[in-house]
Amino acid sequence: MARLSIHTLARWKREGRRFAMLTAYDHALARLVEQAGVPVVLVGDSLGPVMLGYDSTVPVTMEDMLHHTRAVARATERCIVVADMPFMSYQAGADEAMANAGALLRAGATAVKLEGGSAVAPLVRRMVSAGIPVMGHLGLTPQSVNQFGGHKVQGRTPAAAARIIGDARALEEAGAFAIVLETVPAPLARMVAERIDVPAIGIGAGPDCDAQVQVLHDLLGLYDDQRQFRHAKRYAVLGEAVRGAVRAYVDEVVAGEFPTEAESFPMEEETLGELRQSARA
Ligand code: KIV
Numbered sequence: 001m002a003r004l005s006i007h008t009l010a011r012w013k014r015e016g017r018r019f020a021m022l023t024a025y026d027h028a029l030a031r032l033v034e035q036a037g038v039p040v041v042l043v044g045d046s047l048g049p050v051m052l053g054y055d056s057t058v059p060v061t062m063e064d065m066l067h068h069t070r071a072v073a074r075a076t077e078r079c080i081v082v083a084d085m086p087f088m089s090y091q092a093g094a095d096e097a098m099a100n101a102g103a104l105l106r107a108g109a110t111a112v113k114l115e116g117g118s119a120v121a122p123l124v125r126r127m128v129s130a131g132i133p134v135m136g137h138l139g140l141t142p143q144s145v146n147q148f149g150g151h152k153v154q155g156r157t158p159a160a161a162a163r164i165i166g167d168a169r170a171l172e173e174a175g176a177f178a179i180v181l182e183t184v185p186a187p188l189a190r191m192v193a194e195r196i197d198v199p200a201i202g203i204g205a206g207p208d209c210d211a212q213v214q215v216l217h218d219l220l221g222l223y224d225d226q227r228q229f230r231h232a233k234r235y236a237v238l239g240e241a242v243r244g245a246v247r248a249y250v251d252e253v254v255a256g257e258f259p260t261e262a263e264s265f266p267m268e269e270e271t272l273g274e275l276r277q278s279a280r281a
Contacts, residue, residue: 001077001078002078003076003077003078003079003080003110004039004040004078004079004080005080005110006080006110006111006133006177006178008039009039009040009080009177009178009198009199009211010177010197010198010199012199012210013197013198013199013210014197018210018211018212019039019040019199019210019211020038020039020040020211020212020213020214021038021039021040021041021042021082021201021211021212021213021214022038022040022041022042022213022214022215022216022219023041023042023043023044023046023047023050023213023214023215023216023217024041024042024043024072024075024216025043025044025047025050025051025068025071025072025216026051026068026071026072026075027071027072027074027075028075029216030071030072030075030076030079031075031076033079033216034075034076034077034078034079038079039078039079039080040079040080040082040211040213041072041076041079041080041081041082042082042084042113042213043065043068043069043072043081043082043083043084043109044084044113044215045057045060045064045065045084045086045087045142045143046084046142046215047060047064047065047068048060048064050215050217051068052064056142056145056146057084057086057087057142057143057145058087058143058145058146059087060084060086060087061086062086062089062100062103064086065083065084065085065086065089065104065107066103066104066107069081069083069104069107069108069109070107070108072108073107073108073109074108080110080111081108081109081110081111082109082110082111082112082113082135083104083107083109083111083112083113084112084113084114085097085100085101085104085112085113085114086143087143090114090120090123094122094123094126097123097127098126098127098130098132101127101132101134102130102132105132110133111132111133111134111135111177112127112132112133112134112135113134113135113136113137113180114134114135114136114137115137115138115141115142115143115144116136116137116138116141116167117136117138117163117164117166117167117168117170117171118166118167118170120136120171121170121171121173121174122174124136124171124174124175124176125174125175128174128175128176129175133177134174134175134176134177135176135177135178135179135180135201136167136168136171136176136178136179136180137179137180137182138154138164138167138168138171138179138180138181138182138184138192139154139155139164139180139181139182139183139184139205140152140153140154140182140183140184140204141182142182151183152183153183153184153185153204154182154183154184155184155185155188156185161184161185161188161191164181164184164188164192165188165191165192165195168181168192168195168196168200169195169196172196172197172198176198177198177199178198178199178200178201178211179192179196179198179199179200179201180201180202180203180213181200181201181202181203181205181209182202182203182204182205183203183204183205183231184204184205185206186205186206186207186208187206188205189202189205189206189208189209190206190208190209193208193209193210199211201213203231204229204230204231214232214233215232218232218234219232219233219234219235219236220234220235220236220238221234221235221236221237221238221239221240222238222239222242223239224239224243225239
């Protein structure tokens with residue numbers, strides 16, 4: 001089965017066809033996500049907080065991203081796999097950035113995503129001309145959380161909003177095939193989507209983007225608490241389901257109810273007889 005291509009997304013934008021993008025970080029869930037019909041899977045650096053227990057995406061390394069990208073790429077056949085370039089894998093120098101983006105593609109990604117606007121546009125241009133598809137990311141870019149002073153809505157003033165529109169145009173002009181808009185006012189996201197010819201993919205950016213992206217674990221409620229983010233909708237409460245299933249297993253083991261004959265392997269009577277005899281000898 002051939003993988004979808006970034007050109008399909010451009011066509012969907014022209015046709016006004018919306019699509020969903022979702023994170024996945026491991027083989028088992030990536031398979032389920034693809035089977036559920038998600039066309040674009042993001043191996044986001046949100047794997048830092050979600051999978052590795054970090055406070056933010058800042059500690060995530062290239063090694064982490066390569067490890068998870070390989071697992072997701074092996075799991076999927078049809079999805080576009082976008083891998084995040086982690087903090088400081090593209091900011092320190094263009095040559096290092098090119099090598100890191102190349103490594104993510106070699107690990108199985110179809111494309112890379114990096115954060116920033118006009119400042120990263122020359123790098124995006126260079127990657128695209130080297131054959132590396134690039135997705136942009138504007139608004140509340142989590143790698144800059146320390147610069148922003150927290151997870152705050154971006155683009156609230158006329159100047160900040162105009163900067164985001166300019167940045168989106170600069171990324172499109174540099175060759176980005178899609179742009180994520182994170183935590184920006186819905187009317188601003190709509191203005192951006194109307195002004196660019198590539199898909200604007202929103203998260204906390206209102207209903208008028210061309211596509212939406214969410215973190216899989218937010219959607220599934222796959223946490224040990226009831227956390228709920230304003231930008232996310234919980235479609236299931238798997239955290240509770242996991243805890244319940246594990247508790248039942250523990251209780252059955254302690255009570256001697258698991259395993260039963262059904263989960264055990266028998267031995268031929270004759271073999272058993274011989275074994276008993278030799279054990280007696
Ligand atoms: O890392 C991530 O999951 C992301 C999305 C929130 C867009 O970048």
